Amino acid sequence: MDQLLKFLFEGLPVRGMLVRLGPSWRELLSRRVSVSDGGHAFAPPVRALLGEMAAAGLLMQASLKFNGALVLQMQGDGPVRLAVAETQPDLSFRVTAKVVGAVADDARLEALLNVGGQGHCTITLDPLDRQPGQQPYQGVVALHGDQREPLQQLSEVLEHYMLQSEQLDTRLVLAANDEVAAGLLIQRLPLSGAANLAAGLRVGVDEDQIGRNEDFNRIAMLAATLTAEELLMLQPAQIMHRLFWQETLRVFEPMTPRFACRCSRNRVAGMLRGLGADEVGSLIEERGEAEVGCDFCGAMYRFDPVDVAALFTADRQKPPASSQVH
Numbered sequence: 001m002d003q004l005l006k007f008l009f010e011g012l013p014v015r016g017m018l019v020r021l022g023p024s025w026r027e028l029l030s031r032r033v034s035v036s037d038g039g040h041a042f043a044p045p046v047r048a049l050l051g052e053m054a055a056a057g058l059l060m061q062a063s064l065k066f067n068g069a070l071v072l073q074m075q076g077d078g079p080v081r082l083a084v085a086e087t088q089p090d091l092s093f094r095v096t097a098k099v100v101g102a103v104a105d106d107a108r109l110e111a112l113l114n115v116g117g118q119g120h121c122t123i124t125l126d127p128l129d130r131q132p133g134q135q136p137y138q139g140v141v142a143l144h145g146d147q148r149e150p151l152q153q154l155s156e157v158l159e160h161y162m163l164q165s166e167q168l169d170t171r172l173v174l175a176a177n178d179e180v181a182a183g184l185l186i187q188r189l190p191l192s193g194a195a196n197l198a199a200g201l202r203v204g205v206d207e208d209q210i211g212r213n214e215d216f217n218r219i220a221m222l223a224a225t226l227t228a229e230e231l232l233m234l235q236p237a238q239i240m241h242r243l244f245w246q247e248t249l250r251v252f253e254p255m256t257p258r259f260a261c262r263c264s265r266n267r268v269a270g271m272l273r274g275l276g277a278d279e280v281g282s283l284i285e286e287r288g289e290a291e292v293g294c295d296f297c298g299a300m301y302r303f304d305p306v307d308v309a310a311l312f313t314a315d316r317q318k319p320p321a322s323s324q325v326h
Contacts, residue, residue, distance in 0.1 A: 001020075001022060001023070002020065002021050002022055002023055002024045002025075002256055002257050002258060003018075003019070003020050003236055003254050003255070003256065003257075004017065004018070004019040004020075004058060004059075004062055004091060004254065004255045004256070004257055005017065005018045005019075005236050005240075005251060005252070005254050005255075006062065006251075006252040006255075007240065007249045007250060007251045007252065008249065008250045009215070009219060009244075009247050009248070009249060010247075010248040010249065010250055011248070012215040012216075012219075012247075013188055013189040013190065013213065013215065013216070014186065014187070014188055014189060014215055014216050014219050015186075015187055015189055016184070016185060016186050016187070016219075016223075016240075016244075016249075017059050017062055017063065017183075017184070017185045018182075018183070018184050018185075018236040018239060018240065019055050019058050019059055019062075019182060019183050019257060020180065020181075020182045020235070020236055021051070021054060021055060021058075021180065021181040021182065021257060022179065022180055024093075024257060024258050024259040025051060025054065025176070025179075025180065025181045025259070026178075026179065027259050028054075028094070028095065028259045028297075029041075029047065029178060031297050031298050031299075042097060042099065043099070043103035043105070043107075044105055044178075045103055045104070045105065045106070045107040045108070045112060046080060046083070046097055046099060046103055046112070047176070047177075047178060048175075048176045048177065049074070049080070049083055049097075049109070049112060049154065049176075050083060050085065050095040050096075050097060050176070051095075051175075051176020051177070051180075051181030052154045052155075052174040052175065052176050052181065052183070053072050053074070053083060053084075053085035053095060053154065054085050054087075054093050054095050054176075054181050055174055055176065055181045055182055055183030056072060056085070056154060056155075056158055056172065056174055056183055057070055057071075057072045057085040057086070057087040057093060058087050058091055058093055058183075058257050059172075059183050059185040060072070060087075060123070060158075060185075061087040061088070061089070061091065062091065062255065063185070063187070064125075066089070066125060066127075067089055067127060067128050067129065068089065068125055068126050068127035068128045068129075068130075068136075069086055069087065069088055069124075069125075069126045069128070070086070070087045070123070070124070070125055070126075071084065071085070071086045071087075071122075071123070071124040071126065072084070072085045072086075072087075072121070072122075072123055073121065073122040073123075073124070074113055074119065074120075074121050074143075074154075075113070075119065075120055075121075075122065076112070076113030076114050076115070076118060076119030076120070076143065077113075077114070077115055077116045077118045077119065078101075078110075078111060078112050078113045078114060078115040078119070079099055079100060079101030079102060079103050079107075079111075079112065080097055080098070080099055080100075080103070080112045080113050081098045081099070081100050082097060082098040083095070083096075083097040083098075083113070084096050084097070086296075088260075089128070091255055091256065091257040091258065092257070092258050092259070092260035093257060093258075093259060093260070094259065094260065094261050094262070094296040094297065095296070096295040096296045098295075108152050108153075109143065109150075109151065109152050109153060109154060109157070110143070110150040110151075110152060113143060114143040114144070114150055117144065117150070119142070119143035120140055120141065120142050120143060121140070121141050121142075121143060121157050121158070121161060122138060122139070122140050123138070123139045123140075123161065124136050124137070124138045125137040125138075139161065139165045141157060141160055141161040141164060141165065143157055153174070154174055155172035155173060155174045158170070158172055159171065159172055162187075168187055168188060169187065169188040169213065169216050169220070170185065170186070170187050170188075171184075171185070171186040171187075171219075171220035171223045171224060172184070172185055172186075173223060173224070173226050173228075173231055174231075175228035175229075175231045175232050176232075177232060179232070180232045182231045182232055183231075184223055184226060184231065184239065186216070186219055186220050186223045188213050188216040219244070219247070222243050222244065223243060225243070226239065226242075226243060230242070261294060261296045261297035261299070263294040263296065263297060263299055263301075265301050268292045268301040268303075269303070269311055271292070272290060272292070272303065272308070272311060273311055273312070277312040280308055280311075280312075281308070284305050284308055288304075288305075289302050289303060289304045289305070290302070290303040290307075290308060291303075
């Protein structure tokens with residue numbers, strides 16, 4: 001069962017979240033192959049990275065009071081040029097990657113994305129109601145720590161990002177295999193504002209508390225004892241009991257993440273119109289049809305010569321812009 005749980009530690013400036021993706025993660029893997037890798041399934045380390053990114057993206061999305069998409073991107077100079085996880089406010093998600101080279105079965109983050117030390121992580125918040133001229137918020141962090149040492153796990157990268165960009169103490173545990181993708185997030189909340197704690201929201205930061213709050217440090221140490229195997233095998237309630245049985249928790253109503261792709265034939269048609277009649281016409285002459293595959297879900301959209309002619313005929317039949325102002 002797919003589930004995301006939010007919980008608070010009563011009387012403490014600490015909150016937690018747990019996400020477990022089972023059926024939705026398996027559905028995504030069953031449908032998604034790497035278009036850039038000759039139509040083959042992603043290598044195991046790439047699948048694991050994407051699963052961790054999906055779990056992390058959902059945890060971050062659920063922690064925000066934000067009506068828009070959260071896009072987590074990893075870019076680098078290794079065989080994985082790009083990995084993307086996109087989550088929506090309703091906790092729907094999708095992931096993809098661009099793979100350009102062979103991936104060893106035991107490859108870690110550095111070997112996947114940061115071979116030459118140029119890898120970075122970008123987090124983008126794109127409002128659904130973005131106004132004309134408004135730009136999405138974007139934060140970037142390198143795939144190395146303050147001392148330039150390579151970071152080997154996605155959890156370390158995101159903890160570093162939250163500390164540097166948001167001044168938030170955060171502990172993340174992430175894991176994924178071909179059956180389950182899961183994550184645990186522990187985060188320090190501001191000391192002031194009881195209403196904020198009750199809502200589980202952050203509206204301010206206490207910079208002098210960074211790294212110094214004993215309650216957060218203690219709970220983060222407990223969270224760090226959770227192994228990847230336990231995170232993948234145990235249900236959320238079992239994990240919370242295993243780690244925090246001595247704490248008083250307030251657990252909120254479970255939420256249900258789901259895999260969903262926003263691709264459609266209409267979106268692809270719009271993309272083809274953007275290419276222009278000449279370029280799409282050349283593709284038709286060469287291949288007999290225009291075929292476009294979705295990088296996120298693997299769905300294929302085919303447009304034959306009649307379909308393509310209809311796309312651009314409709315555009316030519318529209319009246320001039322000046323005649324539409326009535």
